Amino acid sequence: MTTSEKARRSAEQLERDAVKYPEQRAEILIEAAGEWGRAGEPERALRIYDDLIAIEAGEDSQFAVVEKVALLADLGRGDEADAEIGKIDRTNVVPGPASLIAEHLEHQKRLEEALTWFNIACRDLMADDEVLSETTLFARPELRGRRRVRRALGLQPDALDLRSEVQETELAELLDRAEAPSQPNVGSFFVRSDVARAFAEGLVHGAGSTDPSAYFAEVERGWRASSDELGASKLRVLPTTVADLVKYAGDHDRDPKDQQTRADHLMDRLREGAPTLDWPPERNAPCWCGSSRKYKKCCGSPAVR
Numbered sequence: 001m002t003t004s005e006k007a008r009r010s011a012e013q014l015e016r017d018a019v020k021y022p023e024q025r026a027e028i029l030i031e032a033a034g035e036w037g038r039a040g041e042p043e044r045a046l047r048i049y050d051d052l053i054a055i056e057a058g059e060d061s062q063f064a065v066v067e068k069v070a071l072l073a074d075l076g077r078g079d080e081a082d083a084e085i086g087k088i089d090r091t092n093v094v095p096g097p098a099s100l101i102a103e104h105l106e107h108q109k110r111l112e113e114a115l116t117w118f119n120i121a122c123r124d125l126m127a128d129d130e131v132l133s134e135t136t137l138f139a140r141p142e143l144r145g146r147r148r149v150r151r152a153l154g155l156q157p158d159a160l161d162l163r164s165e166v167q168e169t170e171l172a173e174l175l176d177r178a179e180a181p182s183q184p185n186v187g188s189f190f191v192r193s194d195v196a197r198a199f200a201e202g203l204v205h206g207a208g209s210t211d212p213s214a215y216f217a218e219v220e221r222g223w224r225a226s227s228d229e230l231g232a233s234k235l236r237v238l239p240t241t242v243a244d245l246v247k248y249a250g251d252h253d254r255d256p257k258d259q260q261t262r263a264d265h266l267m268d269r270l271r272e273g274a275p276t277l278d279w280p281p282e283r284n285a286p287c288w289c290g291s292s293r294k295y296k297k298c299c300g301s302p303a304v305r
Contacts, residue, residue: 004039010213011035026052026060030067034297037071045071062088062097069104095121099142103283106145111153118146126160187226187279188238188266189219192290197242202257216289220299223279236276237288238266 001009014032018025033048049071052064065084072081085101102117119126121142143164150161157165190198195212198204204215223235248265249256256262270276277288280300287298294300 007035007039008041011039026056026064030060030064031301033064033067033071034301037074042071042075059094059096062093063100066097066100066104069101073104073108090120093120095124095140095142099145102142102145102149106149107284111149115146115149115153118142118149122146122160185227185234186236186238186266186270186276187219187223188240188262189216189289191239191241192216194240194242201242201246203242203245203262216291216299219289235279236270237279238269238274238276239290240265240269244269 011032014028014035018028018032021028029048029052033045036042036045036048046068049064049068053061053068056064065088069081069084072078072084081104088097088101090098098117098121102114102121105111105114105117122140125140125143143160147157147161147164150157190203192212195204195215199215223237227235245262245265246256248254248268249261252261252264254261254264279288281288281295283296283300284294287293287295287300289299291298
């Protein structure tokens with residue numbers, strides 16, 4: 001099966017899921033539109049985005065605009081992409097979509113425009129020092145984007161830049177001091193080729209679907225929640241094979257289905273120096289899940305929230 005055929009099947013399934021789960025309809029359809037784009041049917045994807053923009057309100061509609069802008073840019077239809085950006089209500093746009101528009105403009109080297117949108121994304125932080133002091137960088141990555149663009153423009157760091165830089169330094173020092181056996185900012189996941197076996201052997205807990213894409217989306221959401229709770233900008237994540245977990249359980253007379261066994265296996269491998277990944281990856285880097293797609297188009301997509 002070709003990549004486009006797989007994308008088509010995924011899009012069709014997602015559209016069925018959108019009917020089945022109406023409370024998540026917008027998020028699922030945004031993901032479906034992305035798959036239609038990968039299937040070589042961009043016009044179908046654009047129709048979905050247009051329907052969502054017309055029907056949905058608030059954040060879901062704004063994320064649909066962002067995805068439409070990205071697709072139009074990929075198609076070489078830059079004027080249409082800019083027109084969509086111009087339609088966004090800057091007064092009511094929420095930080096996530098505003099930050100993504102800023103990153104889009106930054107990627108095009110339109111730094112002054114990018115800074116305007118990063119400022120929009122950060123306006124609550126710029127207006128209230130107390131909000132900034134209680135905000136973690138992981139929860140508000142637009143702080144880093146704003147600082148990055150200001151630096152590229154040759155601007156001196158302002159108060160917001162300095163405050164966010166202090167937070168980032170403090171977080172890095174905290175993570176460096178943490179020891180692997182006790183630190184909570186670690187996680188593990190089954191490699192893509194082992195997901196089906198992991199489900200078959202009952203090694204995946206709490207998953208509503210045995211589909212690999214659903215598994216990785218659930219893992220992503222769990223890591224995001226953990227990072228928000230911990231205030232950590234990065235997690236160390238360990239790719240795990242079923243065979244290695246089962247061997248560990250057998251060597252220690254443990255049940256591989258037990259969650260504590262999974263946690264102990266993770267810590268054991270970290271102590272041994274097993275290679276880990278930093279999560280989240282950069283938006284344009286390959287996704288951690290092994291799909292070969294960019295993180296921003298895969299597990300880092302707004303649809304996975």
